[in-house]
Structures are given as C-alpha cells and as structure tokens.
Amino acid sequence: MSDLITPRRRELVGQMAALGPTIAARADQVDRDAAFPYENYADLREAGFLALCIPEEHGGLGADFSTYALVSEELARHCGSTALTFNMHTATMLLIGQIADDLSMGDEERVEHDRRRTAVWRGVVEDGTIHAQPFSEGRAPGETAGFATQAVPVDGGFRVSGRKIFASLSEAADSHNVTCMVEGDDRVRFLGVPADAEGITIQGDWDPLGMRGTVSKNLLFDNVFVRADQELLPPGCFDQVATRWPYFYMTLSFSYLGIQRAVLDYTAAALRGDGGSTERRDHPQKQNGWAEMRLAWERSQALTYRVLGEVGVDPTEDQLHRAWSATVTAMETAPEVASTAVRVCGGRSLLRPSALERMYRDARCGATMLPWSVEVTRDRLGRAGLYDD
Numbered sequence: 063m064s065d066l067i068t069p070r071r072r073e074l075v076g077q078m079a080a081l082g083p084t085i086a087a088r089a090d091q092v093d094r095d096a097a098f099p100y101e102n103y104a105d106l107r108e109a110g111f112l113a114l115c116i117p118e119e120h121g122g123l124g125a126d127f128s129t130y131a132l133v134s135e136e137l138a139r140h141c142g143s144t145a146l147t148f149n150m151h152t153a154t155m156l157l158i159g160q161i162a163d164d165l166s167m168g169d170e171e172r173v174e175h176d177r178r179r180t181a182v183w184r185g186v187v188e189d190g191t192i193h194a195q196p197f198s199e200g201r202a203p204g205e206t207a208g209f210a211t212q213a214v215p216v217d218g219g220f221r222v223s224g225r226k227i228f229a230s231l232s233e234a235a236d237s238h239n240v241t242c243m244v245e246g247d248d249r250v251r252f253l254g255v256p257a258d259a260e261g262i263t264i265q266g267d268w269d270p271l272g273m274r275g276t277v278s279k280n281l282l283f284d285n286v287f288v289r290a291d292q293e294l295l296p297p298g299c300f301d302q303v304a305t306r307w308p309y310f311y312m313t314l315s316f317s318y319l320g321i322q323r324a325v326l327d328y329t330a331a332a333l334r335g336d337g338g339s340t341e342r343r344d345h346p347q348k349q350n351g352w353a354e355m356r357l358a359w360e361r362s363q364a365l366t367y368r369v370l371g372e373v374g375v376d377p378t379e380d381q382l383h384r385a386w387s388a389t390v391t392a393m394e395t396a397p398e399v400a401s402t403a404v405r406v407c408g409g410r411s412l413l414r415p416s417a418l419e420r421m422y423r424d425a426r427c428g429a430t431m432l433p434w435s436v437e438v439t440r441d442r443l444g445r446a447g448l449y450d451d
Contacts, residue, residue: 066371071129074114078136081105086140090415092275093143096268098234099275102144107190111148113183115155120180121187126160127309128370131316138320139327142424143275145317147194150230153313154193154239157252158182158294161307164375171296178291182254185236193254194235196226196281198432211242211283213251219289220244222255225282232264232279239294240283250300254292261286272423309373311434312385315392318428319366321421322359322396325403328418329355332407351406355399362388362395383446386439393436396425 085102092099106112115130116122125133130152138145158179167175185191199210211224222242229238237254244251255262263282268274303310333343333352342348365388372381400422404411411418429436 066128066367067132071125071132074123074125074129075132075136077109078111078133079139081109082136082140085137085144086417089141089143089275090417090420092141093420094415096270096274096277098147098231098277099141099144100234102141103192103234106144106148112151112190112192113155113187115152115159116183116186117159120183122155122183127156127373130156131313131366131370134313134316135320135323138317139324141275142317142321142324142421143273145320146273146314147231147234147276149313149317150195151193151235153195153310154294155183155186156313157303157310161303161310162295162299164307165295165299165302167296167299175296178294181291182294191236192231192234193237193239194229194231195239196229196232197241198226198228199224200227209241209243209250211240213242213244213253213288215244216287219287219292220251220253222253222283222286222288225280227280228278229281230276230278232281233277238262238281241300244297247297249298251293251297252295252300253288254294255283255286255288256292259286259288270427272420272425272427306376308377308382309369309385312369312389314428314431314434315366315389318392318396318425319363321425322362322392322399325396325400325418325421325425326355326359328411328421329403329406332411348406351402355402355406358395358399358402362391365391379446383443386434386443386446389434390436390439390443393428393431396428397422400425 084105088099088101103112110123111133113122114125114133116124118124134145134149134152137148162175162179186193211222211226213220213222222240224242226240236257238257239252239254242251242253261284263284265280265282268277268279329352333348335342365384369385369388372384377385400418403418404422407418410416413419432438
C-alpha cells in the first residue's frame with residue numbers, strides 16, 4: 063500500500079477531492095435530467111484533469127495507469143456518471159500513451175504514432191478536446207475482437223460504417239474513437255471519428271436506471287470519412303492489448319470502487335446523525351450493518367490495490383486472474399454495499415433526491431459493462447486452472 067500511494071499520487075487524489083463538493087452538488091440534477099455533466103467537465107479541464115494521463119512534457123499531469131485508478135476512485139465518490147465518462151476519455155489517453163509504449167510496432171510506425179498522439183494530446187491540453195471510446199456493438203460478450211463496424215480504405219483515409227451501442231458521451235465528445243475492421247484484414251483498427259463529421263447519427267432516447275449522466279445513446283456511422291492520420295494506433299496494436307495489456311479492460315471498475323466509498327460516506331453521516339439525532343449509531347443492528355459494509359469495501363479495495371501494484375505489460379496468468387477477480391469484486395460489491403446501506407439508513411434513504419437512492423441505482427449498472435462484465439469474467443475465472451487452455 064505504501065508503495066502504491068506515492069506523494070505525487072496522493073497530491074493528485076487530493077486535488078480531485080478538493081473538486082469533490084462542487085461536483086457532488088450537481089450530481090442529483092445530472093441524474094434527474096439524465097444530462098451530461100458539462101459543468102463538471104469544465105471544472106476538470108480547468109484543474110488540468112482532462113490531461114491527467116498526458117505526459118508532463120506535452121502539457122499534461124503525467125499520471126500513469128495506477129494513478130488514474132486512484133483519481134477515478136476519488137471522482138466517483140462525488141458523481142458516478144462523471145467518473146464513468148471521465149474513464150472513457152482518459153482510457154484513450156492511456157491507450158495511445160503508456161500502453162502503446164509497451165506494445166510491439168515497427169520503428170517507422172512508432173515515429174508516426176508519436177506524431178499522431180502528440181496532435182491528440184495538444185487538442186486536449188490546448189482546446190479541451192473530449193474523447194469517447196464507443197466499442198460495444200451488442201454482438202457477443204467480452205468484445206475485444208471481430209467488430210462489425212467497417213472501415214473502407216479510400217484516398218486520404220477511410221469511410222466508416224457501422225453501429226455502436228451504449229456510446230457514453232454520445233452528445234458531448236469531440237472524437238468518437240471506434241474499433242473497426244478493414245475487409246480482408248483480421249487486425250482491429252482504432253480510428254478517431256470527429257463528432258462533427260457528416261454521416262454520424264445519434265440514435266434513441268436515454269432514460270436508464272442508473273449512470274444517467276453518461277448519456278450513452280447509440281451511434282450510427284454511415285460512410286463517415288476519417289482521415290488517415292486519425293488512425294490512433296498502428297494496425298494490430300489494439301489486438302495486442304487484450305493479451306499483453308489486459309488491465310486496460312478493468313478501468314471501469316475504479317468508478318464502482320469509488321461508489322462503494324460514497325455509500326460508506328453517506329451511511330456514516332446518517333448514523334452519526336450529522337445535523338440530527340445520533341441515536342441510530344447506538345443500535346446494534348445498525349452497527350452490524352455498518353461493519354458488513356466496511357468489510358466488503360475493504361476487501362474490494364484491497365484486491366484492486368494489489369492489482370494496481372502489479373500493473374504492467376505481459377502479466378502472468380495469476381496476475382490476469384487477479385485482475386478479473388478485482389473487477390468482479392468491485393462490480394458486485396458496489397450494489398451489495400448500497401443495498402445494505404438502504405437497510406441500515408432506513409426507508410427515507412430511498413426518497414428522492416436522496417444521494418443514496420441515486421448511488422443504489424448507479425451501483426447496479428456495473429455488472430453488465432463489457433468487455434469485462436461480471437458474466438464474462440466469472441466464466442473465465444470458472445475455467446482458469448481447470449483446463450489446459
């Protein structure tokens with residue numbers, strides 16, 4: 063733990079914590095309106111957090127994967143929707159940055175990749191460009207390959223056609239960074255599609271159970287032109303991520319670890335009687351429920367933090383299995399802790415605009431999120447160590 067929480071990481075988490083009350087004050091309205099948290103993003107940009115994982119020499123804060131995880135956890139204590147969408151943006155910065163540095167590519171490819179990502183970073187630092195990562199197509203669980211979205215090579219770039227579902231930041235992103243395929247080539251391509259490009263349609267209503275501020279509508283791409291220099295990874299690099307840098311796929315879980323902490327914050331205040339009676343904390347059943355919550359959260363955080371201490375390229379099988387386990391645990395512990403909190407805090411906690419009522423709904427959304435959904439990771443864990451494959 064002491065090795066994970068370095069002075070620099072503690073500093074960045076503290077800076078996010080300082081923004082927390084302002085962000086938390088908007089969370090109920092964001093949820094009620096199912097609206098993207100634009101004001102929160104303005105604050106994140108002002109504080110430099112849109113460039114969290116951009117190297118310092120390029121104007122960013124220079125954070126690595128594990129630092130991002132800790133900052134994301136803190137952000138989710140204050141607004142789950144903001145944290146989850148912040149993940150989509152920052153994951154691209156990590157993918158083209160720290161992760162790409164560990165992937166295999168030719169010398170010329172690396173030079174060109176550095177040129178292209180420098181342009182991406184400049185847009186974030188100077189213009190506040192927001193990036194999204196719509197990968198899901200609803201075709202198969204654990205989607206990391208074989209996407210249906212097609213990119214047809216043309217003069218100067220590609221023509222992209224396809225459909226992405228649950229596309230977070232669908233109305234807010236400046237670039238939709240999509241996974242797609244070129245006919246006759248089995249390598250996944252990773253293209254940055256400008257949000258204002260002709261041929262993009264945002265489809266459907268958005269009125270979900272939880273994580274309502276993510277505004278994750280469907281995106282339709284109809285023969286959308288994408289410049290060649292908007293291919294954000296060399297061909298084949300995205301395919302390496304699943305086997306060589308699989309930690310990339312657990313980034314969503316950090317938001318749910320933060321939601322666990324938020325639920326504990328709410329429950330502690332309710333039991334202490336902040337602004338009211340302190341009698342609840344004296345009730346043995348309330349104390350028992352509070353202990354259950356603390357134990358569940360401590361287990362989840364400890365497992366995630368152990369994984370963060372191991373993060374890097376080419377993990378061992380045991381390390382990969384631990385990453386799956388941490389993801390499942392975070393996603394399942396969040397609703398477990400929220401449910402116990404409702405019992406401990408009582409029926410009034412379910413009345414809107416109770417923050418716990420919102421967190422209870424947000425917490426239930428993590429289990430289904432691909433590619434490392436609870437079902438996918440449980441299936442893999444259930445086979446791990448029992449078969450030769």
